[in-house]
Amino acid sequence: MAKKTVASLQKGTKDRVKCIKMVKSPKTGAYIFKEEMMDKSQSAEFFKQK
Known part of the structure; x- marks a missing residue:
């Protein structure tokens, strides 16, 4: 039962x-x-910045 709860909490973070x-x-x-959490699509722009 706990595994099902944990799986549902991680739904939006993939x-x-x-x-x-x-x-x-x-x-x-x-x-x-410099560390940041972001969407996968924004990661290329992050590394292009100076």
């Missing part, structure tokens, strides 16, 4: 992905990681 991009900080010069 099209979402977590994108992680490494960006160089202009202030310190060190690399930082």
